[in-house]
Amino acid sequence: MDLRIPVVSVCVTWLLLGSVAAIAQSDDRSPSQGAMPLATPAAEPAVQPSPRRPMVHAGSPRLSSECKVKSPAYEGRAPLRAVRRAILEKRPVRVIALGSSSTVGIGASSPLASYPVRLENDLEGVIDGLRIEMFPRGQSGEVAEGAAERLKAEVAELKPDLVVWQVGTNDAVARIDADDFGDQLRETLTWLASHKIDVVLIDPQYVERLSKDARYTSIVNEIAKIASEKRVLLVNRYDTMADLAREHPGSSYLSSDRFHLNDLGYRCMAEYAARAIVAGVLQADIENGAMH
Amino acid sequence: MRPPNAIDFWRGVALVMIFINHVPGMDYSILTLRNYAISDAAELFVFLAGCSLAFVANGQSSVKPIGQVVMRLLIRAFEIWQAQIATISVAVAMLGAGAIAFSDPLLLEWHNAGPAFYDTVRASIGMVLLTYQIGYFNILPLYVVLLLLAIVFVVLARRSLALALAASVALYLVTLTFEIELPSWPSDGAWFFNPLSWQLLIVLGFVTVASKKIYPSWQKVVRSLWPWAVAVLVAGLVIVWVDYRPDPMTAPNPRYLFLFDKKYLSPVRILSMLAIAIAFYPLFPVLSRHVGPVVRYCSSLGRNSLAVFCVASLLALAGQMVRYIGEPTFLLDTAIVTTGLVLLRITAWISEFQSSASA
Secondary structure (H helix, E strand, O other): OOOOOOOOEOOOOOOOOOOHHHHHHHOOOOHHHOOOOOOOOOOOOOOOOOOOOOOOOEEOOOOOHHHOOOOOOEEOOOOOHHHHHHHHOOOOEEEEEEOOOOEOOOOOOOHHHHHHHHHHHHHHHHEOOOOEEEEEEOOOOOOHHHHHHHHHHHHHHHOOOEEEEEOOHHHHHOOOOHHHHHHHHHHHHHHHHHOOOEEEEEOOOOOHHHOOOHHHHHHHHHHHHHHHHHOOEEEOHHHHHHHHHHHOOOOOOOOOOOOHHHHHHHHHHHHHHHHHHHHHHHHHHHHOOOOO | OOOOOHHHHHHHHHHHHHHHHOOOOOHHHHHOHHHOOOOOHHHHHHHHHHHHHHHHHHOOOOOOOHHHHHHHHHHHHHHHHHHHHHHHHHHHHHHHHHHHHHOOHHHHHHHHOHHHHHOHHHHHHHHHHOOOOOOOOOHHHHHHHHHHHHHHHHHHHHHOHHHHHHHHHHHHHHHHHHOOOOEOOOEOOEOOOOHHHHHHHHHHHHHHHHHHHHOOOHHHHHHHOHHHHHHHHHHHHHHHHOOOOOOOOOOOOOHHHOOOOOOOOOHHHHHHHHHHHHHHOOHHHHHHHHOHHHHHHHHHHHHOHHHHHHHHHHHHHHHHHHHHHOOOOHHHHHHHHHHHHHHHHHHHHHHHHHHHHHO
16 A cells, blocks of 8 residues: 655745855864754744744655544654755765664565665655665674674774664663663664764664563663754654554464564554654754754 | 683683673673674684684594585584574564564664564575674674685685685785675665675684694794784784774775775774784793683683573673663663573583583
8 A cells, every 4th residue: 555645845935055065064074063053942943933944845745644642753853964865966865774673675574674665765755856775784782792792893894874773672672771771772872862863763663462560661761861852853763663462452473464563553653753854854954954 | 621721712702792892882792702802703703713623624633535524514504594584583583572572662673673673575585695794793704604604615625725825815805905895785885894805714713723733833923922922912902092093984995905894894993803813822831730620610601602592692782671671770780780690501501501411
């Protein structure tokens, strides 16, 4: 089923802050400019909205009806400057989808397998001129520092503009202490920021059996805490899947459509991630990349 | 059944460490090599595989015909391939059974197991081709390719040991420089352990043991390197404790030469492994004298390393599942480790019984 919708342009009402030259300057990757915060708190935009023309034209990724839930699809307001820069430079945006045990998308038989392809299509459908080069990477099972090392190596190899990172599942499953996990996540996010690589986090799946499991939820909470502290976008997979579970009672139990909730979770996750990324690009556009 | 020897003993030690490391999150992981050195138990295991390769290739006394050696290596590679297919199949079944028993879909995606359940057509092909691997079940595919590559190096070594080593180093350097890797399929990405670089470690193990036979002064040379090896280990210990790792974005090219990368087996990991081998080489006779039961236990595991490795991998997965389903406590971890060690010894005993019965 094609979940994309025709592009309806969201008219960003601010006019251009600076000239093209200013944008070129804003795209400078000099480290001295990199120390600025990655995002602004949701309540108060960092840059006063000034009348200007948007550089990036984006529609609004619509949510399919079954993915509409009470919890917000994502948290935080953070500019995805590297993605915006790639769009303006008219080159493909390189995206690592980390933690998706994805297979090559064509003909993939399940939502899990096709999530990166779905995300790619959703994004290309709503942002004018956007081309995505998607690199789905599964996680090997290593936790804590092992996983961080591998992520850094992948990033150094592929030089992405954006990492969409399903984080914490391996650690939650391995019952890693939330503080140790948090320290490692914090360090990795700092490293990504220092190299001007955008990141969108996706927290672990909701599993009914673990909904009252303190260790599992402590990892989920730790991710939310650090995402807000480091000001990165966080796709609320856990909360939204919990909503879905409430709205589709019985679907998580074994039945003819066993593990249906899981499939639905993946399908919706792609839509939520698309929304988060579009918001991040528009946020960067609002700020006009002035900090890069 | 051969009596305990250094290679079997240390291989047994590596197997125990791999078992513990493969149940991440346990306090017992503090006992494993990775907390004290830049290299870990996987390197030790592969290096020792190279050491025993020298006995397969050269024989204890007379030189075996090369055809026989090649056939032996091909059969061994085939055995390990079979072991991998069997082990990964059981692992996938365990995850499936766990998912059904506990109504927990998360288990279906553990360690990249997703394709086995959601993309079965491709995953079943990839499993046979060894291009589909799941987390913690990726050493045997490496081992299969290493044995196949070893055929080339063993043939070269018949002409000259230096030639075999040079060819191995050349392949290693080309692999790291041009970042050549074996692709995963149907999952994207590459093999967890890159055989094209890891082959150097097996060749180094082979050369170390083969040189002992060829060069009478070899042991003296190794002994003279002891203080240097200890110095390297101390330096490694400090690096691990301060948690230093080079930044892959700023490392000069070819960057894998300068990182601490496990996939490509960066040189520093090889150096660390060689230092461990040299530094701990004199320890085996001492341990044999003072902790005989431990030496006999580990040697029995090492003698039957393939069977023990497969069972250890599955026990580790069972341990992970138990910790995931239940509440992990130190007591539970102790039970997992103790049960594991007992079952590994029983596995070694059954494996030995089998081979003596078929002999």
